[in-house]
Amino acid sequence: MVKILKVHGSENKFFILDQTILEQPLNDTELKNLAVNLCQNILNGADGLLVVETSENCLGKMRVINADGSEAKMCGNGLRTVSRYLSEKYQLNEFQVETEESNLHVKRASDFYENVPAFSVEISPISFNKNDLSFSYHGLDEMIDEPVDEFISNTKFSAVAVPNPHLISFVPEINQEDLKALGSKLNASNDYFPEGVNVSFCKILDTNKLFVQTFERGVGFTNACGTGMSATSLLFAMLHSDKFDPTKNISVYNPGGMVMTQINLNSTKELSQIRLIGNATFTHEIELAESDLHQNKLDNLKVNSTGEELAYQEFVKSINN
Numbered sequence: 636m637v638k639i640l641k642v643h644g645s646e647n648k649f650f651i652l653d654q655t656i657l658e659q660p661l662n663d664t665e666l667k668n669l670a671v672n673l674c675q676n677i678l679n680g681a682d683g684l685l686v687v688e689t690s691e692n693c694l695g696k697m698r699v700i701n702a703d704g705s706e707a708k709m710c711g712n713g714l715r716t717v718s719r720y721l722s723e724k725y726q727l728n729e730f731q732v733e734t735e736e737s738n739l740h741v742k743r744a745s746d747f748y749e750n751v752p753a754f755s756v757e758i759s760p761i762s763f764n765k766n767d768l769s770f771s772y773h774g775l776d777e778m779i780d781e782p783v784d785e786f787i788s789n790t791k792f793s794a795v796a797v798p799n800p801h802l803i804s805f806v807p808e809i810n811q812e813d814l815k816a817l818g819s820k821l822n823a824s825n826d827y828f829p830e831g832v833n834v835s836f837c838k839i840l841d842t843n844k845l846f847v848q849t850f851e852r853g854v855g856f857t858n859a860c861g862t863g864m865s866a867t868s869l870l871f872a873m874l875h876s877d878k879f880d881p882t883k884n885i886s887v888y889n890p891g892g893m894v895m896t897q898i899n900l901n902s903t904k905e906l907s908q909i910r911l912i913g914n915a916t917f918t919h920e921i922e923l924a925e926s927d928l929h930q931n932k933l934d935n936l937k938v939n940s941t942g943e944e945l946a947y948q949e950f951v952k953s954i955n956n
């Protein structure tokens with residue numbers, strides 16, 4: 636029997652599969668099929684599958700498979716949960732995790748609430764270049780605070796890769812129909828983002844206080860998108876200095892709760908630093924036969940609830956008072 640976890644970061648829900656404990660790791664086709672099945676059918680579904688593999692230079696490697704089976708370079712909320720998993724597996728509180736484009740520094744942070752563990756993770760690398768974003772728009776090399784009527788009239792957008800691609804707009808009010816329409820359009824066949832893009836709208840609530848909602852590539856609406864909130868925080872610091880206090884954390888509220896971000900701007904914007912700090916909640920432990928994993932057979936699972944979700948809901952109540 637092997638164990639997989641159901642977890643979340645700000646209610647962005649994932650399953651974690653540690654390939655290093657298997658007799659035989661799953662191949663890419665098996666991982667894709669398992670991700671789609673788990674995310675659609677098990678424990679009310681999830682937004683993706685986080686795959687832990689061995690790493691030569693880091694404590695472990697994280698791969699990200701979206702609910703639709705597509706693979707992404709990075710997942711901020713997911714990295715916090717994988718960091719907790721590796722921290723508890725190896726009894727370490729600060730280390731690096733290998734991701735597709737970089738080895739990222741992670742460390743255990745103070746609990747966000749009683750029985751709500753938290754981790755702080757580096758979000759990197761940063762690029763504004765059209766080639767790293769796979770976007771094309773009127774020959775622009777970068778899209779920063781650019782009015783793009785083809786997306787939404789009288790609305791400005793910015794695009795940044797961290798390193799997965801994000802399109803961000805600061806709006807007076809978040810219109811979910813607009814967000815869904817634009818997110819769906821740019822993740823279907825289109826000339827602007829042929830590889831798709833995560834689309835986030837941000838309402839600035841106060842100094843260093845944001846609300847962000849994201850329509851994610853490969854998933855659709857999620858309760859939170861860690862790289863989306865991180866990318867939005869960077870653009871917030873760059874474009875709204877009147878509301879940005881560089882000496883303090885930014886509180887980023889979202890439909891699933893709240894995370895903190897830290898932005899250290901650099902005059903070379905790609906060298907700015909982003910940290911994402913938030914919960915790493917494990918909600919369920921699931922046992923099944925390794926052969927069932929390979930065969931994508933999920934009808935004989937032994938599921939145990941950890942009880943942590945109740946604590947997380949108490950945290951959410953505490954931030955909304």
Ligand SMILES: N[C@H](CCC[C@H](N)C(=O)O)C(=O)O
Pocket residue numbers: 647682683699701706707708709710711712713799800833851852853854859860861862863
């Ligand atoms: N859907 C994203 C990957 C997951 C990112 C998100 N869940 C996060 O927490 O950063 C993409 O295709 O780029």
